Amino acid sequence: MTKILMHGCNGHMGRVITDLCKDDADATIVAGVDKFQGIDNDYPVFDTIADVNVDFDVVIDFSNASAVDSLVDYCEKNNKPVVLCTTGLSGEMLAHVDAACKNVAILRSANMSLGINTLFDLCKKATQVFVDAGYDVEIVEKHHNQKLDAPSGTALALADACNEALDNKYEYCYGRADRREKRPKNEIGISAVRGGNIVGEHEVIFAGLDEVITIKHTAYSKGVFAKGSIEAAKFLAGKPAGLYDMKQVIAAK
Numbered sequence: 001m002t003k004i005l006m007h008g009c010n011g012h013m014g015r016v017i018t019d020l021c022k023d024d025a026d027a028t029i030v031a032g033v034d035k036f037q038g039i040d041n042d043y044p045v046f047d048t049i050a051d052v053n054v055d056f057d058v059v060i061d062f063s064n065a066s067a068v069d070s071l072v073d074y075c076e077k078n079n080k081p082v083v084l085c086t087t088g089l090s091g092e093m094l095a096h097v098d099a100a101c102k103n104v105a106i107l108r109s110a111n112m113s114l115g116i117n118t119l120f121d122l123c124k125k126a127t128q129v130f131v132d133a134g135y136d137v138e139i140v141e142k143h144h145n146q147k148l149d150a151p152s153g154t155a156l157a158l159a160d161a162c163n164e165a166l167d168n169k170y171e172y173c174y175g176r177a178d179r180r181e182k183r184p185k186n187e188i189g190i191s192a193v194r195g196g197n198i199v200g201e202h203e204v205i206f207a208g209l210d211e212v213i214t215i216k217h218t219a220y221s222k223g224v225f226a227k228g229s230i231e232a233a234k235f236l237a238g239k240p241a242g243l244y245d246m247k248q249v250i251a252a253k
Contacts, residue, residue, distance in 0.1 A: 002234045003030045005056040005080075007071055008063030009045055010034040013085070016226040017060060018042075027230050030056050033063075049074045057237040058083065060229050065089050065149075072100045081105035081236045085112055085229055088149030098243065107236050107244040110153035112228030115217050116202065117246040120161040122215055123204050127165040135208035136183065137162050137170075142193040142201040150192035154202055159188050162204070 004021065008014045009032025018041070021029050031054040032045040039045075046052050049059075049071055059082040061071055068086055075082045084097065084106055097106055111117065131137065139162075141155040151174065163170050173187045183189075200219040205212060219225070228246065235249045 001025075002027045002237045003055065003057045004028065004230075004233050005030065005049075005052065005054075005059045006032040006043075007049060007059050007061040007067070007082075008034060008086075009041065009043075010036045010039045011062060013062035013222055013226060013229075015039075016222050017062070017229060020223070020226050020230060024230060027234055030054050056080070058233045060233050061086055062229070065093065068093055069096055072096055072106070075106070076100040076104045079104055081239060082107070083229055083232045083236055084108040085225070087153035089153075101241060101243040103241050105236055105239040105241055105244065107232050107246075107249070109228075109232070109246045110157040111200075111225070112232065112246065113217075113219060113224040114228060114246075114250065115219075115224070116154055117250060119202070119204070119215060119217050120157065120247075123158055123161045124165045126204075126206055126213065126215060127162040130206040130208065130213065131162075131166060133208065135206045135213075136185075136189075138189040138191070138205040138207065140191045140193065140203045140205070142195070142198045144197045144199065145194050147194060150194065151190045152192065152200070152202070154200070155190050155192070158202060158204055159190055162188060 004027055006014050006029045018029055021027050029043050031043050031052055032041060033049050034045055035047055059080055061082055062085045065086055065088045068089060087110060097108060139155050139158055141152045159172055171187050173189045199222060202217050204215045232249050235252055
């Protein structure tokens with residue numbers, strides 16, 4: 001049985017993960033961390049991770065970027081592995097994670113869904129086929145109107161997957177309203193839509209002469225991300241220090 005500390009337990013994703021764990025024979029949430037205390041839980045909830053006095057095997061983090069640095073410091077100091085799901089991290093925060101993983105196991109993914117993580121490989125293969133043939137690459141992501149960061153971490157990860165196949169020679173364009181010129185060949189366009197309660201939609205477009213190929217993923221509920229994070233926590237518990245990703249979780253199945 002994997003004992004989980006849910007960091008951000010009273011947020012939407014924290015609630016979904018809590019409910020899924022109730023029916024999981026191999027995982028249980030033993031404590032949570034959240035500054036908002038207005039929800040009844042079946043486990044103790046602490047204001048900060050420094051206040052936690054319950055033993056656990058692994059942390060699942062769906063909180064806020066502002067809380068990540070202190071979380072990583074705690075996990076590194078106490079040798080507690082962490083599944084880091086919060087997006088919108090700055091370059092400095094990512095450097096902090098990279099340094100900490102030398103001493104503790106950290107699994108970081110822009111998206112926890114099995115489908116999206118399969119898409120990364122599909123995009124690499126498609127890029128290798130189409131870009132040399134003159135196709136342009138554009139990415140469109142859509143999310144609900146409460147999402148704070150744009151573009152999404154998943155959209156950036158998809159762009160990175162395409163760019164990796166291009167020896168990282170392409171630049172990212174986040175909007176063309178401020179310029180009047182033809183589209184350069186060596187760019188990947190990334191557009192963000194925010195509206196309603198869209199859970200998550202990512203579309204990678206390969207546009208060529210008289211032909212358009214689209215690779216698309218649509219999430220209809222946040223349950224796909226919650227399930228992935230629980231499987232990642234089971235995988236990560238007891239692992240040695242290092243930086244892990246969802247590909248390794250999938251490969252271990």
